[in-house]
Amino acid sequence: MKSLTSNRGMTFVEVMVYAVVFLIILGFITHLLWGTRQAETGRKRLGIFQDLRLSSQKINLALSHATRILFPPADGKSYHQIVFLSEQGELLVIYLNDKDQLHSKRINNPSISGDLQACAVEILRKQGVQFGF
Numbered sequence: 001m002k003s004l005t006s007n008r009g010m011t012f013v014e015v016m017v018y019a020v021v022f023l024i025i026l027g028f029i030t031h032l033l034w035g036t037r038q039a040e041t042g043r044k045r046l047g048i049f050q051d052l053r054l055s056s057q058k059i060n061l062a063l064s065h066a067t068r069i070l071f072p073p074a075d076g077k078s079y080h081q082i083v084f085l086s087e088q089g090e091l092l093v094i095y096l097n098d099k100d101q102l103h104s105k106r107i108n109n110p111s112i113s114g115d116l117q118a119c120a121v122e123i124l125r126k127q128g129v130q131f132g133f
Helices: 012-064 116-126
Strands: 066-071 081-086 091-096 102-107
Touching: 012 066, 012 081, 012 091, 066 091
Parallel strands: none
Antiparallel strands: 066 081, 081 091, 091 102
16 A cells, blocks of 8 residues: 655755756846946946047147147146137136146136236136146
8 A cells, every 4th residue: 555645855956956046046147237237337437438538629629729828837847727818818727626627717808918927827816726836
């Protein structure tokens, strides 16, 4: 006569198969999340490069209309500002602020006479732009 009791437990082989399947699924999910994080980092980096490219184009356009560079002097030192007059007679300055962010200011119809460089620097100091000599 047959016994009617059944073995409802799992064998060692079944446990190993389930563990391997679980590890494969876990590895796939981990790889997917890691790839998403890398893609996001790449998108941010691409955005920064695009901002740099646009800033470079704007600076290039502004400098192409410059009639006279007032600051920095041609002494070979490193400066973080450039001051120039445009074709329209505007005084423009491009500089790095204390947080190393690029800024520009445009002053329409500045009253500049005599020493152009000294007048321009004085006007800009009144506007809150500090110069590193």
